[in-house]
Amino acid sequence: MKNWLLFLGTIVIVFLLAMLVYSIMDRRTEGRFAYKAQVAIEGIEPRDSLWGLNYPRQYQSYQKTQDTSFKSRYNTSGFRDALEEDPETIILWAGYSFSKGYNQPRGHNHAVRDVLASVRIGAPVDTANTAIPSTCWTCKSPDVPRLMSELGVKEFYSKKIPEFGSQVINPIGCADCHDPKTMNLTITRPALIEAFKANGRDINNASHQEMRSLVCAQCHVEYYFDKTSPDKKGSNYLTFPWKNGYGVESMIAYYDSIGFADWVHPLSKAPMLKAQHPDHEIYSFGVHAKRGVSCADCHMPYGTEGGQKFTDHHIGSPLANVENSCFVCHRERVEDLVSDVYERQGKVKGTSEVVQRNIAMAHLEAEQAWKLGATEAQMKNILKNIRHAQFRWDYIAASHGAGFHAPLEATRVLASASAIIQEARVELVRVLASLGQSQPVKMPDLSSKSALQAYIGVDLEKEKMQKAEFLEQVVPKWLAEGKAREARKKVTMLQ
């Protein structure tokens, strides 16, 4: 009898064990349905709307970068005319397309739209009528890493803008900064990786907090197009001048050592450098960087929605969202914090305006010296000083928010620019005197955009016609072609 009981007992235990196994498998299956993605993100997916199905909060907040209604006092969004505000810069950029038109930027969502509408790229209908390289697309779209992976990096840099007209149609988006499998931050632009390497650093060692700035540093940096290095010939290879460091002196030393110039100034004949937007570099000199605060900490602060904590992807001025950004560390009144920012920006801006006026005058005085028959030997040092002073000024002026990111460094750099340009002007006075001119050089009205554009010979009327035609005829065709190409790509829905 006992034997029977034992046998039956074993059977019951096995039965219960089987039920436990079933229960575990059952609950595991449940887990597979809970928190499930809507769509599979495969390869480099440039369409944000697909990512948005899986990450609705991040996507929807990112879409708000379309909104340009917030107005800050300086460098705000929404197409404020920078040339109208600082007309002297037209002289600074004479012979360079920035003298044609220069607007304050808009949000990330407008990247592709705005580069096509920019007066600076002209009307690149096809490769025959434009010199604008495909490299200008690099920071505009997650279609870029897709193209780079398909064609190769150098090949991507070797084309012209219209060749990718129907390829680059999505503005900056998810795939630019995120790994689709793990959603970890990732670097998709080779220039940053190469700049780290040139500096003797490995970007793979970056911490999570550093990555929260480095994904921005893929684009918000000073750069130039390398066309001459042996391995880069035949392309416009995007390169950061970081070999000697982030500082303005290091960059000037680098550019001088490779003999690089963006263009030769038609008035002063100086070989000029145009600073792009060295935001990351200048930021690194500021106190916030020193304390380990990342770009995302202020520009993408945490928010909550329905009790859920998430990173607000509405990238923009922290001044529009002081409570979530500054308040994390600074318990002050909103007005106090905002006025602290404006105070720093205002003082830097004021200094910058003085310097830019002096640089403009130096260009015009140099023009006069050439007219009176100055020799290259007389002008050599003057031109070098104009080149250096203008780059120092531009390093601050072109950087978004330098006045707040690193007010001390910004002031130091502007002070050095001021000293150098004064030196150039003193020398110019001497050269002019030796050529027989002791009176001040006659100058056009430095406070009128139209007078200055007329003075340097910018005529936008014809270009405007071509541009309108380009935007009405060519761009919609590119967009339609691109959309048709994307529609052929399979989308795997998971639910």
Place this chain on the structure above:
Amino acid sequence: MSRLRKFERFLFKYSLIPPHKWRRAAIVAVAAFIGLGLYVLRVSNAASYLSDDPQACVNCHLMTPQYITWTHSSHREVAHCNDCHVPHNNVVNKYFFKAKDGLYHASIFTLRAEPQVIQAKSASVEVIHNNCIRCHEDQVTDTKTAALVENHHAKRTDRLCWDCHREVPHGRVKGLSSVGLQLEPIRLYDPDRKVVPAWLQKTMEEKNKKTQAK
């Protein structure tokens, strides 16, 4: 050999051997017991519970809100589940507590008796509180704070840390409503983690090779 005989005699003495004609079936039943037992270990991913990997805690989807809120917190970078939720005074106590808590969780989950909102029980509360102190002792006992904060000693001794620091680390809203989707497995301290994607690494290496070949 003699030991085996002794064991056999022991089984016979207490009638633990089934009758002859059932013996074959009994062997099958015992084998099924062992086989299923091994399968339980495998299907429940039992070995993972010996590790400190937070992924082990989301073997059951029940813990997903806790896991997600933690991955969205600053503690993600410095403290894992076990750093706070099991004692660290000695290794025996650590595994004893872990086994006790784990088996309790597993039983409740299997019985489908889990509450809608999960809260720490008193034994857990003590462990967690001690672990806060374990890392933050220097901060909470900093003499400067004692001088600057009113009633500092009382404030740090007569209550739990999270009576005041209510957001740390799982957030103020606890439950399913506090999480969105967590699709991606977060692997911490992954030695192979690269911030440069594979395709870009490959293209850049090819380019280097080409340059060197030239």
